[in-house]
Amino acid sequence: xxxxxxxxxxxxxxxxxxVEDSCCSISExxxxxxxxxxxxxxxxxxxxxxxxxxxxxxxxxxxSLIKKLCNISPxxxxxxxxxLKKHTSYIVVVTAAMGAKKLLDIVNRPADESGIIKGVCxxxxxxxxxxxxxxxxxxxxxxxxxxxxxxxxxxxxELNKLMNTFDxxxxxxxxxxxxxxxxxxxxNIVDFLNIIGAHSALLELxxxxxxxxxxxxxxxxxxxxxxxxxxxxxxxLRQVENIKYIRDNIGFENLxxxxxxxxxxxxxxxxxxxxxxxxxxxxxxxxxxxxHRLRKLDRIAENHRKLKGEP
Numbered sequence: 001x002x003x004x005x006x007x008x009x010x011x012x013x014x015x016x017x018x019v020e021d022s023c024c025s026i027s028e029x030x031x032x033x034x035x036x037x038x039x040x041x042x043x044x045x046x047x048x049x050x051x052x053x054x055x056x057x058x059x060x061x062x063x064s065l066i067k068k069l070c071n072i073s074p075x076x077x078x079x080x081x082x083x084l085k086k087h088t089s090y091i092v093v094v095t096a097a098m099g100a101k102k103l104l105d106i107v108n109r110p111a112d113e114s115g116i117i118k119g120v121c122x123x124x125x126x127x128x129x130x131x132x133x134x135x136x137x138x139x140x141x142x143x144x145x146x147x148x149x150x151x152x153x154x155x156x157x158e159l160n161k162l163m164n165t166f167d168x169x170x171x172x173x174x175x176x177x178x179x180x181x182x183x184x185x186x187x188n189i190v191d192f193l194n195i196i197g198a199h200s201a202l203l204e205l206x207x208x209x210x211x212x213x214x215x216x217x218x219x220x221x222x223x224x225x226x227x228x229x230x231x232x233x234x235x236x237l238r239q240v241e242n243i244k245y246i247r248d249n250i251g252f253e254n255l256x257x258x259x260x261x262x263x264x265x266x267x268x269x270x271x272x273x274x275x276x277x278x279x280x281x282x283x284x285x286x287x288x289x290x291x292h293r294l295r296k297l298d299r300i301a302e303n304h305r306k307l308k309g310e311p
Contacts, residue, residue, distance in 0.1 A: 005139070006137055006138070006139050006140060006201070006204075007135070007136045007137050008055065009201060009204075010131075010137055010193065010198045010201040011055055011057065011058055011131075011132055011135075012055070012057050013198050013199075013200050013201055014128055014131070014132055014196060014197060014198055015055075015057035015058055015060070015061045015132070016057075017128075017197050019065075019125065021121065022068075022069065023119075023121075023122050024121050024122050024124075024125035025065055025068060025069055025125070026069060026106055026107060026122075027122040027123070027125040027126040027129065028065065028125040028126065028128055028129035028132075029062070029065045029066065029069060029106075029107055029129060030106075030107035030108075030126065030129065031125075031126045031127070031128070031129030031130040031132075031133060032051060032062060032065075032129045032130075032132060032133040033049065033051070033103075033104075033107050034107075034130075034150075034155055035129070035130050035133035035134040035148070035149075035150055035151075035155070036051055036052070036053070036133035036134050037049055037050070037051050037133075038050045038051070038052070039100075039104070042096055045101060046096040046100075046101070047096060047100050047101065047104070048093065048094070048095050048096060048100055049093070049094040049100045049103060049104070050091060050092070050093050050094075051091070051092045051133070052089055052090070052091050052092075053089070053090050053092075053133075054087050054088065054089055054090070055090070055132075056088075056090055058090075058132050058133075059076060059090035059092055061132070062074075062092045063076060063092055066092075066094060066103060069103075069106060070099055070102050070103050070106065072094060072098050072099045072102070072103065073098075074092045074093055074094045074098065075092075075093040075094075075095070075098075076090060076091070076092055076093075077090070077091040077093060078090055078091075079091065123162055123165060123166075124195050124196060124197070126162060127159075127162065127163065127192070127195060127196050128196040128197060130148050130150075130159055131148055131192075131196055134148045134149040134150060135147065135148040135149075137189065140186070140189075140204075140205050140208045140209070141208055141212075144183075144184060144185065144186040144189055145182065145183070145184055145189075146182065146183045146189045146192060147180050147181065147182035147183075148180070148181045148182075149175075149178045149179070149180050150178065150179050150180075150181070151178060151179075152179065153172075153174075153179045155179070156172050156179035156180070156181050157172070159181050160172060160181050163181065163192070166191065166192075166195055167191075168183060168188050168191060168192055168195075169183075169185075169188060170182060170183055170188075171183075171184075186205070186209050189205065190202055190205055190206060190209075193205065232273065236270060236271070238298070239266055239294050239297065239298065240266065240267060240270045242297055242298050242300075242301035242302070243263045243266055243267055243297055243301075244267070245301045245304070245305070246263065246297060246300060246301050246304070247263070247267075249304060249308075250300070250304060252264065255297075255300075258293060259293055259296060259297055259300075261281060261282075262277065262281065262290065262293045262294060262297070263297055265277055265280050265281065266294065274287040274290045274291055275287050275290075277290050278290045
């Protein structure tokens, strides 16, 4: 499945879905025509409808929906690009003579409770059609981003209202004369895929999200442990340097017994941690006690340097 782009995989899965109820078929087809349909008027009552796609499965689905709802067999034109990237385009055409007005009469009502969308199933079908016609989704390994492009702001606002009935919280941005409704939260994209029926893609996305969260969690732990290790190593180096300074400039014999003991052990075992150092003392001492004594040695060395005017 994933030798294709993630968008193509989602759309191919959706195109395999069966739509039993005619109301849902109408909602899906209405979204397709509104989102990507091109209507050319020959006269006030005559027009041609054209839908262009690079997805063969989607072209077949549009053909089937039109035939099922209107008993019209659209013309399908296949064009291959002569450019470097040789894309194949599929153009589904319904002419005036075929019954384009009949098709528009079915799908031109507003997408709200009083129009073509009569229930939750039809809302889902409309969103599915809008995604098939103008949607894309990024590779979830890289980022989370789903968008649907519309020709007009009114259609984008209408689509967002519909998406908000499922608490998806989409945003709109204008891009090159079009209006794009988009989702950026991984959780909202998962919900959207569930709503439109792309359950296999949903599971793949969830697996990727889990793996990414695990990787991020492991990286945070490793970074934290690395920082702590660096902190411990730097503290140990500082302590050893100060203890050597005390030995050479003050003399261990001038230290209290408890500080002399920890100084000698720290010099001998400069790789040991505080817990290990404490266990070597007699009697043994806890980490906080060891740390307290080492800090006293640091202060003694620093104060002596200040008295001698050393950095």
